[in-house]
């Protein structure tokens with residue numbers, strides 16, 4: 001099968017489109033023919049581990065990633081099932097969050113039937129289904145950590161990325177009054193996703209806002225902590241994507257599926273590339289200004 005192999009740490013050019021052996025499902029596994037995956041900020045961090053120092057390499061592999069196929073989320077169709085599999089059948093369309101196990105940048109993947117995996121929303125195409133899990137589960141993790149509740153005022157900093165676009169929609173769904181901070185070009189997008197108020201960080205000095213919030217969520221990891229504290233109400237919460245790793249939960253996949261089907265949550269897709277052009281996609285993603293998600297099409301729909 002074809003796959004993008006991360007041949008070392010460095011610039012996107014370390015990503016090579018190669019032929020490798022197609023995997024075979026074990027007894028408890030399903031074989032998925034991948035239709036779409038995404039190029040995430042997380043993929044770029046692992047590929048670029050060189051600049052983050054030795055701890056990253058100890059985590060992911062000394063000379064190159066131990067798992068050379070990146071891709072933390074995917075969608076596709078089940079082509080084969082192991083003999084002990086009971087939850088899925090051949091022909092099911094599924095979406096999965098592989099997280100730090102990666103593996104999405106390939107034509108096929110084998111996953112345990114107990115992986116973070118669900119049938120795709122009935123109304124989603126494969127590009128949309130591939131774009132729900134990374135940002136969606138991250139946003140859910142942190143909103144849950146802050147115990148978000150109806151009528152709370154939440155400020156979402158970096159409201160236009162993968163995590164940010166998911167957080168705006170989910171916070172609005174949970175009944176919060178959402179203010180999103182983004183740049184001029186993303187104001188309309190962030191409003192369309194459910195932010196009642198938007199602040200343009202390129203023109204407005206949000207540091208001197210005459211307003212405080214029950215929750216301040218830094219969805220991009222770039223908000224100054226002192227500023228965040230000034231914006232947080234007494235007994236309020238400041239949460240950030242930089243505060244620890246996300247716990248991946250199956251129930252979050254089911255919730256995202258349900259909300260997509262009820263049209264309460266949508267996939268924000270900025271650009272799409274064929275899988276073979278993953279290096280080009282990484283060049284765009286690592287600039288740090290994508291709107292929502294960047295899809296890699298493995299099968300052209």
Ligand SMILES: NC(=O)c1ccc[n+]([C@@H]2O[C@H](COP(=O)([O-])OP(=O)(O)OC[C@H]3O[C@@H](n4cnc5c(N)ncnc54)[C@H](OP(=O)(O)O)[C@@H]3O)[C@@H](O)[C@H]2O)c1
Pocket residue numbers: 040041042045134135138157158159160161162163164181182183184186201219220221222241242243244245246285288289290291292
């Ligand atoms: N803790 C975890 O387990 C976990 C899980 C997932 C992600 N993360 C982290 O979460 C962060 C966000 O991930 P992501 O995938 O959502 O990133 P992303 O999609 O690449 O974020 C891009 C967005 O960030 C906005 N942005 C860039 N600089 C900004 C600034 N100075 N102020 C405000 N907005 C800014 C951009 O908007 P403009 O173009 O308008 O600037 C763009 O829309 C990353 O650092 C990632 O590593 C952590």
